[in-house]
Amino acid sequence: MFTGPVDELLVLGGLAVAASMGSSWAQQSLDSLSTWVTSQKDASESKPTNCPPGTVPIDEAKKKFGLDKDKIHGIKSGVNAKPRTWTGIDPNGNVWTGGPGGIGENHGPFGDYLPGRR
Numbered sequence: 001m002f003t004g005p006v007d008e009l010l011v012l013g014g015l016a017v018a019a020s021m022g023s024s025w026a027q028q029s030l031d032s033l034s035t036w037v038t039s040q041k042d043a044s045e046s047k048p049t050n051c052p053p054g055t056v057p058i059d060e061a062k063k064k065f066g067l068d069k070d071k072i073h074g075i076k077s078g079v080n081a082k083p084r085t086w087t088g089i090d091p092n093g094n095v096w097t098g099g100p101g102g103i104g105e106n107h108g109p110f111g112d113y114l115p116g117r118r
């Protein structure tokens with residue numbers, strides 16, 4: 001059983017060493033892990049499956065909510081969204097971001113993240 005990040009790194013290191021020594025099961029494990037990590041990373045770049053109906057990408061919400069480039073950057077920064085993280089606004093004005101496994105996070109009203117509001 002893993003007790004923390006150090007143990008997980010040791011296991012990954014052991015798999016890497018075993019794979020480099022020709023162990024096919026270790027290489028398959030590393031390949032599977034790599035595929036899983038990539039799929040989790042990519043999921044945050046897509047619209048989450050649990051957003052309310054009518055949620056639109058933040059770029060499409062600009063006109064509806066009167067947002068300019070600086071306000072959009074302020075919102076993305078305020079919710080700690082990376083440049084490629086899917087970010088949108090639902091019909092009630094709540095900010096949503098993509099997350100691992102395609103599950104989104106509701107960050108609350110976009111007005112809370114506008115520059116000068118904090």
